Amino acid sequence: MERNTALTVFDSLSSGVRLDVFRLLVKTGADGMVAGEIAQALEIPANNLSFHLKALTQVGMLGVTQEGRFLRYRANIPQMLDLIGYLTEECCANDPGQCATMRAASTCDPAVLPALATTHTQTSGAF
Amino acid sequence: MERNTALTVFDSLSSGVRLDVFRLLVKTGADGMVAGEIAQALEIPANNLSFHLKALTQVGMLGVTQEGRFLRYRANIPQMLDLIGYLTEECCANDPGQCATMRAASTCDPAVLPALATTHTQTSGAF
DNA sequence: TCAATAATACAACGATAGTTGAAATATACA
DNA sequence: TGTATATTTCAACTATCGTTGTATTATTGA
Structure with missing residues (x-):
């Protein structure tokens, strides 16, 4: 992972809303969740959640697929692993x-x- | 790890200077480095580095020990592992x-x- | 004690992020 | 086609962060 990618990822996880969203989607794994479901589960206003979903998607921590008028978000587990690898590089x-x-x-x-x-x-x- | 701890840790790693410092100290492991050595290695002004060392220490990512007029900093590896555990919790x-x-x-x-x-x-x- | 060095503390400025409210886009269904 | 729903976009305000320059604390060694 490149340094700048790691920085934007860490920044994306430094917001309470985004950290909650990402961890929720890590738990649902490949199933992911629709934006509305996330908003309901975390009790976040839709427009505010949208702001953070966009941020997480732009840094690559989330993937999106359209399902009719719904947008399904999934955690990018491989990128999470890359981040961990970057942080622990040559640790010993x-x-x-x-x-x-x-x-x-x-x-x-x-x-x-x-x-x-x-x-x-x-x-x-x-x- | 508690949510708020994770948030402050992620925030601490979202700065280029602090990420460089922490990764450097991860590599040196238990040996750690003195502030002046870090400043020299990363080419950061002493006062600016001090600002970021304080931030990293306050969130628990670094530990400090005094050696005469030097301050030796070490990465807090267990906390790094806790953070990884928090992020990947129930991932599957x-x-x-x-x-x-x-x-x-x-x-x-x-x-x-x-x-x-x-x-x-x-x-x-x-x- | 005095000078030199290591490191931190403080003040101020510019830049950036998060929340809210209102409006817009796009899809589905009658 | 028209209405309701899902989600996003935009503008504006407040709050916070990072850097720089300057001053201060603390330790060493003569």
């Missing part, structure tokens, strides 16, 4: 052993995620 | 099979990352 260049527990992150398995916070300890003790 | 609630290739994301192994973009295809064909 100096000490590969430090990264052992990071391998399991960004998983869909809820059983794996809770363990991360406790198993991954920094050697510096700064936190 | 409806179809666990879709998530198979996502398991490998957020890894430190450079051999794994390039494969993600090609192996993970959406069933919708929207992208």
Whole structure:
């Protein structure tokens, strides 16, 4: 992923409305949701939601398909993964052993995620 | 991770300076870097860098330790993992099979990352 | 103690983002 | 064709962010 893409994506996720929308669509996966359904689920005025859907779509985090007079939005999971890859790039260049527990992150398995916070300890003790 | 924490973290990563700083410190891992080294590496005026270091520290993405008159900054890797977990939460609630290739994301192994973009295809064909 | 260095704090300016209300486009159905 | 619905577009206002220049704090070493 290019630096500027990552910047626009992070910016797109720094709004409460857009973060809620994206996470909702991550959960629905390939099914996606129609704009009206999203507005109803998150209780956001249609025009305001439209503003944020456009922003998310322009940065590539959402895809759209028309269904009659409805617009169906879907999360762009591959781009989300690219973003994660960009952020974690060379994260353990100096000490590969430090990264052992990071391998399991960004998983869909809820059983794996809770363990991360406790198993991954920094050697510096700064936190 | 709480919603508001995720928001402030995403906001902190939506600035070019801060994204560069954080990625640099991710690479140095537990060693971290002194403020002056970061300023030199990224060619950023000291006062401006200080502004962004403070922002990153306040949202918990960086940790600081004093070494004489130097301040050493380190990336908060566990929080980065929490953020990734928050973003990808329940990402495949409806179809666990879709998530198979996502398991490998957020890894430190450079051999794994390039494969993600090609192996993970959406069933919708929207992208 | 005094000078030099590392880093932060403050003030001010210009630029950009988010929300709201009103209007417009486009599709569906009678 | 005409009306209702889904969604977007536009204008305007407020609020917030990032950079720069200047001043300040804190630590080191003579």
